[in-house]
Amino acid sequence: MATIDLAKLSVREANELIRKAGAAGEDVDVLNPDAKHHIGVGLVHDVNVHVRGSAGYFCAGLTDTARFEVDNNVGWGLADNMLGGTAIVHGNAGAIAGVANRGADIIVHGNVGSRAGQVMKAGNLICVGNASFMAGYIMYGGRIIILGESGEQVGQDMTGGDIIVGGRINSMGKDAALTDLDQADKDEILELLERYKISFNGTLQRIANDGKQLRYSRNEPRVRNIPFFEATGEAGYWNEKVLEDIHIKSQIGRYRIRGYGTTRPLPHFGDIAFRKDLSNIETDPKVLEKINLKTKIGDRMGGKPLELSMPVMIAPMSYGALSKSAKLALATASRLSGISENTGEGGMMDEQRAEADLLIYQCLSGRLGWSIHDMQRADALEIYISQGAKPGLGGQLMANKVTEQIAKIRGIPAGIDLRSPSRHPDVLGADDLVIKIEEFREATGYRIPVSVKLGAGRVRDDIKIACKDGFDYVSLDGLQGSTGAAGNEVLEFVGIPTLAAITEAVDALVEIGHPGELPIVLMGGIKTGVDAAKALALGASAVAVGTSALIAGGCISCLQCHVGKCVVGIATQDPEHEKRYNISAEAQNIHHYLESLRWQLAAITEGLGYDDVHKISRDDLVALTPEAAQITGLPYVPEYRERDRDLLSEAS
Amino acid sequence: MCGIAGVMYKGDGVEADVGKALIAMLDGCQHRGPDSTGFALYHDAEPGELRLRFFVGEKEQAETTIAEIQDKLAEFQAELVKEERIGSTYAIIIRFTGDIQKLAYAMEHAAKLVSIGESLDIIKDLGGAFDVDDVYHVRDFTGSHGIGHVRLATESDVAPEASHPFWATGFADVSIVHNGQITNYYKLRRRLEKRGFEFNTANDSELVAVYLADKLSQGIPLKEALGTSIDDLDGTFSFLVSTKDEIGYAKDRLAAKPMVKFENDDLIAIASEEVSLNRLFPGHALNTSEPSPGTFDTWQRST
Numbered sequence A: 001m002a003t004i005d006l007a008k009l010s011v012r013e014a015n016e017l018i019r020k021a022g023a024a025g026e027d028v029d030v031l032n033p034d035a036k037h038h039i040g041v042g043l044v045h046d047v048n049v050h051v052r053g054s055a056g057y058f059c060a061g062l063t064d065t066a067r068f069e070v071d072n073n074v075g076w077g078l079a080d081n082m083l084g085g086t087a088i089v090h091g092n093a094g095a096i097a098g099v100a101n102r103g104a105d106i107i108v109h110g111n112v113g114s115r116a117g118q119v120m121k122a123g124n125l126i127c128v129g130n131a132s133f134m135a136g137y138i139m140y141g142g143r144i145i146i147l148g149e150s151g152e153q154v155g156q157d158m159t160g161g162d163i164i165v166g167g168r169i170n171s172m173g174k175d176a177a178l179t180d181l182d183q184a185d186k187d188e189i190l191e192l193l194e195r196y197k198i199s200f201n202g203t204l205q206r207i208a209n210d211g212k213q214l215r216y217s218r219n220e221p222r223v224r225n226i227p228f229f230e231a232t233g234e235a236g237y238w239n240e241k242v243l244e245d246i247h248i249k250s251q252i253g254r255y256r257i258r259g260y261g262t263t264r265p266l267p268h269f270g271d272i273a274f275r276k277d278l279s280n281i282e283t284d285p286k287v288l289e290k291i292n293l294k295t296k297i298g299d300r301m302g303g304k305p306l307e308l309s310m311p312v313m314i315a316p317m318s319y320g321a322l323s324k325s326a327k328l329a330l331a332t333a334s335r336l337s338g339i340s341e342n343t344g345e346g347g348m349m350d351e352q353r354a355e356a357d358l359l360i361y362q363c364l365s366g367r368l369g370w371s372i373h374d375m376q377r378a379d380a381l382e383i384y385i386s387q388g389a390k391p392g393l394g395g396q397l398m399a400n401k402v403t404e405q406i407a408k409i410r411g412i413p414a415g416i417d418l419r420s421p422s423r424h425p426d427v428l429g430a431d432d433l434v435i436k437i438e439e440f441r442e443a444t445g446y447r448i449p450v451s452v453k454l455g456a457g458r459v460r461d462d463i464k465i466a467c468k469d470g471f472d473y474v475s476l477d478g479l480q481g482s483t484g485a486a487g488n489e490v491l492e493f494v495g496i497p498t499l500a501a502i503t504e505a506v507d508a509l510v511e512i513g514h515p516g517e518l519p520i521v522l523m524g525g526i527k528t529g530v531d532a533a534k535a536l537a538l539g540a541s542a543v544a545v546g547t548s549a550l551i552a553g554g555c556i557s558c559l560q561c562h563v564g565k566c567v568v569g570i571a572t573q574d575p576e577h578e579k580r581y582n583i584s585a586e587a588q589n590i591h592h593y594l595e596s597l598r599w600q601l602a603a604i605t606e607g608l609g610y611d612d613v614h615k616i617s618r619d620d621l622v623a624l625t626p627e628a629a630q631i632t633g634l635p636y637v638p639e640y641r642e643r644d645r646d647l648l649s650e651a652s
Numbered sequence B: 001m002c003g004i005a006g007v008m009y010k011g012d013g014v015e016a017d018v019g020k021a022l023i024a025m026l027d028g029c030q031h032r033g034p035d036s037t038g039f040a041l042y043h044d045a046e047p048g049e050l051r052l053r054f055f056v057g058e059k060e061q062a063e064t065t066i067a068e069i070q071d072k073l074a075e076f077q078a079e080l081v082k083e084e085r086i087g088s089t090y091a092i093i094i095r096f097t098g099d100i101q102k103l104a105y106a107m108e109h110a111a112k113l114v115s116i117g118e119s120l121d122i123i124k125d126l127g128g129a130f131d132v133d134d135v136y137h138v139r140d141f142t143g144s145h146g147i148g149h150v151r152l153a154t155e156s157d158v159a160p161e162a163s164h165p166f167w168a169t170g171f172a173d174v175s176i177v178h179n180g181q182i183t184n185y186y187k188l189r190r191r192l193e194k195r196g197f198e199f200n201t202a203n204d205s206e207l208v209a210v211y212l213a214d215k216l217s218q219g220i221p222l223k224e225a226l227g228t229s230i231d232d233l234d235g236t237f238s239f240l241v242s243t244k245d246e247i248g249y250a251k252d253r254l255a256a257k258p259m260v261k262f263e264n265d266d267l268i269a270i271a272s273e274e275v276s277l278n279r280l281f282p283g284h285a286l287n288t289s290e291p292s293p294g295t296f297d298t299w300q301r302s303t
């Protein structure tokens, strides 16, 4: 038995010792916990941890197989994302007790705060006292048992699982309904209660999903290529595309969903140019040997940085939106080019982990496929707040793509139109976010970088928060960024362009007195090494490519990613379609494309007279249009338009 | 974006270590807001006397501002009883019997006024609880109650005047600490401005303070005003309000911002997180409770 006194040790030191004891199979006693946060986070061993007092936020969070017992209260996020084991609390629990439970038994003898069991997927959450509002909010599976009052709106937006209530039901949530509870279920529940020495002899009621909102009521018809109204250069206000759009809406009665990014022309990298005429730059392949392209990102807080062979990453794209084959091709290409791959939403695959040298693991609001074991084998963690294609909204995966296999890795029911929540259960402000980041650091022993993915909306404020909250870097995605599925109007009109995003981000850091201290990985419409070089010149530390990597790997840009019938086998989960995808050949193609970025970056750096790509700066740039000048603050030099005419026509 | 804390000691004429208690509680939740820290402290009131504190800045700029303040005081026939320059502030006690609101608005135009009250003194500055204490000696303050705040600046600047607590501009002795965001800010502000109230900042927390103080000045009890605030304010909020002899809280219906309370025979303490409450009772497991969503309550000082 190890005894750990939190009056003498910091939580960080204590957690190291708890993990060590766990590895040695030793039980742990925690003295003087005094409601401190993160006690026991990251423990994955089958040992007992007894907390002699109250614990704070995320007690027993991100753990597996351990058995926790807390004598008094716990704060928010009890047993967050616990995979297995038990957590028993003798006092009350704060909000989101048992959030994202994936198989543990979590027992609270007192009351639980609001949103207990939010986005939980498996296991049991038992509350002996009363629950506050929205217990079971967006739950996907598992069982919540509330022996006291249910609280208001119980089961709000649940898609799976059961909520059993022993006391009064205060009110029902949206798409939740009372259903029968047969004797076998009852016996099983009573047995479970008995196992945890909870006596109950009232009547139990069962609440489950009502099945009315699992799917959109009408599917969208397939449409012609470039189907959206802003895409054509045709004159005419009520042109063909506009008419088509209205007709389709008159059939489906809602916003339209599609893949890809905005199709509107917006100020972009083609609207800025290098001051120096680079038309005669070197084509000698030796240029790669002369120029430093190596890029280290992510050691701002002392973790092991991502060491990239060039300032380029693969953008996070989910397994789910993309097929496994497409994800594996990206992973292989990232390894061949010495850069990083990112899981995106929806979990990490073993083969993907094996293929990629550097794998960033993304955590989204639904905690789909999130696990402590994958965190511990990742090279970096990324908290997704939003993305450029749909700032402020959660992921969307239409039913066609929610196959048994996808449902399993994500921990959700198969065949639903999955709309991931737009907010994290435990990130309701910059203040909670600090505590969340620290939970991730505790879970991984402060070894790896933690970044944040931000869609460009209020970039100035967001970047300041990201800097103060202590992220290692930011993945910043402009309005031009793509997606697997989002509402068309959101794609077109919500957010600010990539150029504006990087400019605001750089300025924001200056405003708070930390210029350049928070690396920005910029994405959203990066097509070439020239774009990438301009992004770096504007202050990005690296860029990420999504769409262009997909195109290099066979995507035909039909904008129908959401339908799930991708003819080339990229944006589909249909095995018949996926069969068409040749992983190794496409991995080579993506790799070649990435190498073209490398060559262009090196050649431009050399052409500008530097030996290191990170020496390129704003001073090397001019704006070719008044809009781009206004957005970036670069000098407006229209004369360069003539010089760069060829490049420009290419870019638009 | 922040953490809040408040404490009220029970018993007639208590002289408890309110300053030390608030420092400990705020240090306990400093992770929620490292940019600035503030305290609203309630002294014993002397009849006919008012306390004022201003941000005056440094050096010559401070000299000019102080001269302007003194001119204005003379204009209002306020007699200076005591003055002190500390940190970036100028704190005074005056004898004054006229219209406090008029005086307050006039002073506010002359300089950056932090607070006015018979009892209230707001101390707030950049840095953590201990940093602010180092300059202003908050630890020496004894009394019955006070509230405090740690702030992470998001939309507005990192500046002392943008820190909490906020004083209800124009109304003596009402202060607030707030965690959250009021989304119908402009609508409510315009309504209050139409009625002649002035605002010192563009901060939504100041609005909550003025909203409540306005009700109090109409003779509405604090508890009732807190009740209507839950209906009238949109957004996410957990806030603590204090007057000369009462403290209270209100929490919105979505409960997006945390709040925990502890009460025993000696005191009532409320904070964003239990870890702050535990700082008052190290090594003890406290019997705390979390106020329900959409609730409010008040506690009266024993007199």
Ligand SMILES: Cc1cc2nc3c(=O)[nH]c(=O)nc-3n(C[C@H](O)[C@H](O)[C@H](O)COP(=O)(O)O)c2cc1C
Binding pocket: A260, A261, A315, A316, A317, A318, A321, A322, A343, A344, A345, A362, A384, A386, A387, A388, A395, A453, A477, A480, A481, A482, A483, A484, A523, A524, A525, A526, A544, A545, A546, A547, A548, A561, A571
């Ligand atoms: C099919 C697809 C799936 C995506 N999935 C995610 C995701 O899971 N998480 C995320 O942060 N971004 C996701 N994105 C957005 C990309 O990470 C990136 O922000 C965007 O694609 C960058 O713009 P680009 O495509 O113009 O390079 C996805 C994009 C696509 C095209």
